[in-house]
Amino acid sequence: MERLQKVIAAAGIASRRKAETYIVEGRVEVNGEVVKELGFKVKKGDVILVDGKAIEKENKVYYVMNKPKRSMCTAQDEFHRQTVVSLIEGKERLFTVGRLDYDTSGVLLLTNDGEFANMIIHPRYHIAKTYNLTINGILDNAQIKQIQKGIVLDDGVKTLPAKIKMTEKDLKKNQMSFDLTIYEGRNRQIKRMMEALGFEVRRLHRTQLGFLRVDDLSQGQYRRLKPFEIKKLRILAEEGKLINVD
Structure with missing residues (x-):
């Protein structure tokens, strides 16, 4: 069982906060009934509609990029500066795993998997x-x-x-x-x-x-993470491995 807003966000419809707004506004149905309760939980097989359209589970994607200088780690920028998300082709709603400053370049992860992102950036894991x-x-x-x-x-x-x-x-x-x-x-x-x-x-x-480098990528270039790389990153996070700093 998962909270309704989390499932909507995971499907790439909107952010979790925006999904909560949709629920309160009565724009979400579960199994034919309008749900306005933010704590409502759904189970596998439940039919969820947002504005009358059934949501579909979004495929999880994982990218590593050599972030270019003078780019923002956001999906949009109010000053119309280049964003890293705009550099990636695809229909998924991506976000960065952590952030690098506007004038900082280098290794940056992007995904639509919120759970994965939280594992990587959680302060308890100390990934180098x-x-x-x-x-x-x-x-x-x-x-x-x-x-x-x-x-x-x-x-x-x-x-x-x-x-x-x-x-x-x-x-x-x-x-x-x-x-x-x-x-x-x-x-x-x-x-x-x-x-x-x-x-x-x-x-x-x-x-x-961690173990990821972008020596083979020019600034602005990116590639999909390989399955073993995703698994290795998860292991680093789940086990909370701390490289010896003594």
Whole structure:
């Protein structure tokens, strides 16, 4: 048994919140009866109509994209900026699994499977995310140790220990690039970590999510996840595997 609004959302008709509005407005029927109760539950085999049309179960799809810079992780944008969803051909109602900032590129998952998405982004599972970034300065040893042990952000929350690997240091330009692996997904976390240390992020690219990379994809290109990749991601989430950060 599942809540009616969840089933409607899973069919790709509308978001769960919008589905609740449809129910309250009397636009939904179950087995020939109008249902206006938000807590109403349906079972397999029940006939559900929205505005007189029977809903069909939507096929679940899973994509990995090399998100391009200057694109939004939304289906639509009020300022008419490019969205990652618009880059994918298909009729499914897609959404991103987590978000990357407008000017951040790299590994991004898109799907219409809400349960899968929640498993991947849930904070308890600590799936590793690796970024390569360039900052306007040079980290000293004390700051590197801070990153490795965890940094207190502007909201008072301390990040989990992270891994750092230098990739380039330019003393003349007073900038450096490095790989940074984190195990959580707080809002603008990488940029806020650097801001806490007094640096500005000039470039940010997510190179890896769990085991997934997009080295073979140009920015804006995408591909369907393979069945074994979907299974492996589910295992990472279900078991809550935490890569050793000591």
